[in-house]
Amino acid sequence: MSKAYDVMAATCPSRTVLNRIGARWTIFVVTALADRPMRFSQLKAQIQGVTPKVLTETLRALQTDGLVSRTDCEENPPRVEYALTSLGRSLLVPLCALRDWAETYVPEIQEAQRRAGCALD
Template identity: 50%
Template sequence: MSAACATGQHDKHDVYAELCPCRGLLDLIANKWTTLAVGALENGPLRFGALQRHMEGISPKVLTQTLRRMQDAGLITRTVYPAVPLHVEYELTAVGRSLTVPLRGLRDWAEKHLHEMNV
């Protein structure tokens, strides 16, 4: 059985504890669209349309929701450039960039082991 999750900023957390706030973060970063968005933004900022083209199969609504969640969590920044039409770019923050290696490993693992899985 897990111990209760700490509430202080620098206290030890336990994702197995029911009320641990880490679970919300884990839910965000384990989401397939977040994983793909981090990979798409790995090489630098992209506009919404470029992200949508890179992430085949994502609807504009789901991409918007994913980007908002990522921005709210501090994984990306959204920069609006005053132009006509507006030019908006999304870019990984430092903490977002720290996710690139583990999430790349997860994507690589999925591609390598797909043939062994029943999905």
């Protein structure tokens, strides 16, 4: 039985999905929202190094793809919360596995880079 999508095919729409998941800040936003909905300022504080502009762009892209929801809370002052959708939650298992791998093997990667005369970005 053949698969409907093949990420190795140049015109396959699954490439767009992988590009979104592989975007620089996606893994951080999805991981940050794993436990609870968060306000923009909470996300910005938790994800060190992300600029407000890039965080806004990332959240909008994840909303467009149905991975994150944005809720306007009827309060004064106005408050907005971001949360993972069920589709976004389905990304947690593979992203957590990738995070665990990166955190486990960073010493070996750093050592290989040191031997090659390079530094980890």
